[in-house]
Amino acid sequence: MSIRTGRIKISVSSVFDDLETIRKSSPLVHNITNYVVMNTTANALLAIGASPVMAHAEPEVAEMTGIASALVINIGTLSDPCIKSMLAAGRKAEEKNIPVVLDPVGAGATEYRTETAHRIINTVHPSIIRGNASEIMAMAEHSIKTKGVDSTSASDEAIDAAKILNEKTGSVICISGKYDYIVCNKGNDSIKITNGDAMMPNVTGMGCTASALCGAFAAVNPQYEKAAAHAMAVMGIAGEIAGKKAKGPGSFQMNFIDTLYQLNEKDIIQYFSG
Numbered sequence: 619m620s621i622r623t624g625r626i627k628i629s630v631s632s633v634f635d636d637l638e639t640i641r642k643s644s645p646l647v648h649n650i651t652n653y654v655v656m657n658t659t660a661n662a663l664l665a666i667g668a669s670p671v672m673a674h675a676e677p678e679v680a681e682m683t684g685i686a687s688a689l690v691i692n693i694g695t696l697s698d699p700c701i702k703s704m705l706a707a708g709r710k711a712e713e714k715n716i717p718v719v720l721d722p723v724g725a726g727a728t729e730y731r732t733e734t735a736h737r738i739i740n741t742v743h744p745s746i747i748r749g750n751a752s753e754i755m756a757m758a759e760h761s762i763k764t765k766g767v768d769s770t771s772a773s774d775e776a777i778d779a780a781k782i783l784n785e786k787t788g789s790v791i792c793i794s795g796k797y798d799y800i801v802c803n804k805g806n807d808s809i810k811i812t813n814g815d816a817m818m819p820n821v822t823g824m825g826c827t828a829s830a831l832c833g834a835f836a837a838v839n840p841q842y843e844k845a846a847a848h849a850m851a852v853m854g855i856a857g858e859i860a861g862k863k864a865k866g867p868g869s870f871q872m873n874f875i876d877t878l879y880q881l882n883e884k885d886i887i888q889y890f891s892g
Contacts (some may be wrong), residue, residue, distance in 0.1 A: 619672060623888055624637045624849075625783050625804075625847075626800075626802065626807045626808070626809050626843055626844070628809060628844055628847045628848060629650045630883070630886050631710065632848065633846065633848045633851050633852065633890065634883045634885055634886050636697045636835055636838055636839050636844075636845070636848045637666065637667075637848070637852060637881065637886075639838040639839075640666055640668055640834050640835070640838055641667030641685075641686070642667075643667070643838060643859025644667055644668060645668055645669065645686075645687035645688060645834060645838060646668075646669045646670075646671060646686045646687050646688075646837075646869055647668050647669065647670050647671070647686065647687065647688045647689075647690060647833045647834050647835035647837060648671050648673060648679075648682050648683050648686035648688070648689045648690070648748055649663075649670060649671065649689075649690045649692065649706065649830060649833070650672075650673070650674055650689070650690070650691050650692065650700070650703055650704050651674050651690060651691075651692035651694065651721075651826060651830070652677065652692050652693075652694025652695040652696050652723065652826065653694075653697065653820060653824075653828070654694060654823065655692075655694065655754075655822065655823030655826040656672050656825060656840065658826070658871070659690075659823065659826055659829075659830040660672060660829050661875050662827045662830060662831065662874075662875060662877060662878055663830055663833075663834055664825075665829070665875050665878035665879040666831065666834060666852070666878050666879075666881075668833075668834040668837070670684070670830070671874040674700065674703055674707075674829050675703065676699065676702050676703045679703045679704075679706050679707040679710075679713045679866035679867060680707060680708075680709070680710040682707070683707040683708075683710040683711050683714070683716065684710050685713055685839035686711075686716060686747070687716065687837035687838075688716060688717045688719065688832070688834065688836050688837035689707055689708065689711045689716055689717070689718045689719070690716060690718075690719045690721070690829055690830050690832070691704045691707070691708060691719070691721065691738060691742070691835040692721040692723060692826055692829060693720075693721065693722055693724070693725075693731060693734055693735060693738070694724070694826065696719070696730065696731060696734060700740075701734055701737075704738060704742075705737075705738065705741055705742065708735065708738060708741060708742030708744075709741065709742070711742065711787065712743060712836075712856065715873045716835065717743065717745040717746070717833070717836035717840075717842060717845075718742055718743075718744045718745050718746075718830045719746045719747075719748060719830075719833045719836060720735070720739065720742070720743060720744040720746070720747045720748070720829075721748055721749060721826060721829035722735035722738075722749050722753050722756075722757055722790075722832070723753070723754045723823070724746065724753070724759075725749065725751055725752075725756045725757050726753060726755070726756025726771055726788070728864060730772055731825070732757070734757055735757060735808050736757070739757075739787055739789070739831075743787070743788065743789070743790060744787070744789045744790075744884055745792050745838060745847050746788065746789060746790045746826075746830045746832050746842050746845070747783065747787070747789045747792065748791075748792035748794065748832050748846065749774070749792075749793065749794070749825070750794055750795060750825060751773045751776035751795055751868060752849050752878070753776075754776045754780050754783060754791060754793050755775070755779040756774050756778050756784070757779075757781050757783055758780070758782040758783040763862040773793045773794065773796060773797050773798065773799055774795075774797065774799070775794045776799075777793070777799055777801065777808070780793055780799065780801040780805070780808075781801055781805030782805070783801075784801045784802060784803075784804065784805050785804045785805050787836070790802045790842045790843045790846050791827075792832065792846045792850065794806070794825055794828050795848065795857060796814065797810055797811065797812050797814075798810070798811040798812075798850040798853075799811075799852065800812070800843055800847045800850065801816055801853075802842075802843040803843075807842065808888075809847045810837060810875050811850045811851050811854055812854070812891050813850075813851060813853075813854025813855050813858055813889060813890065813891055814853075814857050815854075815857040815858050815859065815861030815870075816855040816861070816863075817857070817860075817861050817866075817867065817870045818857045818870075820867045820870075821870055821871050821874075825851075827853070828849065828850060828853050831849040831853060831863070832845065832846050832849040835848050835849040835851070837853075850885075851890060852881065853877070853888075854889075855886060855889040856874055856877040856878050856880065856881060857874060858872035858883060858889050859873075859877045859881075859889065860874040860876075860877045873884060
């Protein structure tokens with residue numbers, strides 16, 4: 619069972635192998651993220667076997683990044699001091715060849731957010747940029763506005779923008795939505811992930827959690843397009859399983875974390891789809 623578009627291929631075994639590697643090696647994932655989702659993303663990383671740290675103070679972020687296996691930068695709750703920390707951590711990550719995941723939360727909603735995301739890209743050169751359709755379109759300088767931090771467009775509407783952004787930045791571009799798309803190799807290759815559950819958009823922080831998981835998978839797989847695809851497959855499969863048990867958004871979140879913790883190869887074989 620596999621998804622193949624262009625030259626990129628992932629499979630049940632490649633997804634599970636990376637998940638097992640995370641569980642065995644427990645990579646340290648440094649998150650400079652937003653205050654709304656910090657607890658959720660930390661718990662999700664712990665649930666898949668990674669070791670999360672949320673260090674935001676500028677005097678220590680470079681040192682912390684230097685001992686991490688991946689850096690996740692999430693601009694959800696921006697401030698000038700936070701931006702300084704993000705840039706300092708990003709420079710250290712580039713110096714140490716540590717993968718960086720950028721989540722440009724709300725890009726397109728305000729000039730401050732959009733300009734900050736571009737500044738981080740130009741300074742840090744992320745390995746992976748993961749966002750919803752509107753955020754990716756805004757980053758590619760399409761004339762699009764986001765509704766706060768929510769997307770106003772479907773994920774497939776952003777594929778052309780993702781190709782432009784990938785060619786412009788060299789970063790692997792991950793669009794999340796009903797279907798997830800990973801675009802790479804100067805826009806010539808892509809992977810489509812169709813797993814997921816309709817409850818996921820009703821729970822705060824699912825996109826931010828996806829970015830955190832991209833960081834964990836990038837920590838163990840230097841083929842960042844595959845790392846992103848594996849992370850999104852795990853997100854989607856866990857979402858489908860949690861959705862079958864949940865009665866609403868609150869119980870969905872609880873079941874989602876539990877499912878990440880319990881996820882096994884049999885689950886991936888049963889649910890993995892393209």
